Amino acid sequence: MSEGNEKKSSAIRARFRISLDTWAVAIALAAALLVRAGVLKHIPW
């Protein structure tokens, strides 16, 4: 791959990279869904 193409593809990758915030929200919502669906029945403390 030429240097120009490589730069272009890394720029595209950077554009669509998911931020830490978005990951945190996605994982937390997924956990909430699992609790709602009864997959995670009881989380002790």
Place this chain on the structure above:
Amino acid sequence: MADSIALPRLRPISPQLHLFRLLPGIALLAAIGYAGKLLEQNLSRYAKAHHAVIPNIEYVLWAIVIGLAISNTVKIPGAFLPGIATYEFWLKAGIVLLGARFVLGDVVKLGSISLVLVALELGLAIALMTWLGRLFKLRPKLSSLLAIGSSICGVSAIIAAKGAIDADDEDSSFAIAAILALGAIALFTFPLIGHWLGMSDHAYGMWAGLAVDNTAEATAAGALYSDAAGKIAVLAKTTRNAMIGFVVLGYALHWASSGQAKTISNKASFLWQKFPKFVLGFLLISLLATAHLFNKEQLTSLANLSRWAFLLTFAGVGLRTNFREMTKQGLRPFIVGALGEVAIASLTLVLVLGANRVFHL
């Protein structure tokens, strides 16, 4: 340079990232946090069994103290660092899940009060830090970073502003060091002051959320007081975090007007890019809880998941605080930061006590 005083921030996760790289550090966070929890439980049991008078030290403090002891006595091997840096991820996931413990009406009521107090705090903090920076002849961009860090949300705001105002690495390192050191001091002084003044959980939580800069330290300072205070501290701090885009945009426009930073063509896109997305996650979970999507037992489970996430965060707060490295960053930014923080803490305390009288927080 920021890496020498704060652990490397977790890079946005890409498909190439090996999750295995994170495991040692996450295991260390979990071990420290769990040790803190066990210490709290066992000391309390021991005190009961032997009728001994031992102050109840919460797992929050134990986790922070164990982390501090490790990071300030031994050099943490590099294999642990990527995982330890995930503490910020756990913090944000924990805040989103904490939304389940708020009815949306409470968020609107307390959030509106917070918003007014945050607006006052922002104005006061920015004016004060800018004035102190001039008085102590700090470089103007360093003053800007300190003002942004102390008015909104500490390290995240400084990192967000660094690129926007084209600040030096050295200036951002100074600002981050000052904010982290002051955050560590706040962790131990705020609960003492709160108890001394006999503040209610809500008033204290509001104060911690408004005056402690870093989100992790604000959450910990609140949780050290009580569970309810921790909840309110997160809400007030989240309101403050939501302002990050506006303040950074203001500074970026200011520096761009004098040709010392890049111009911003799309302001709406800039605001969205800087907006902390976990605030939306927090509101969404709160909305779902208000709509009775979860039953009582499920709400307890979500609250407990949030506690586990915070447990890892508190261990990370201790582990990433290295006092020796902080002292290497110079005294003047620290003095400016300290003077500003004491003044901001005092002013916000007056604001909160005033709001408490009017709104009965």
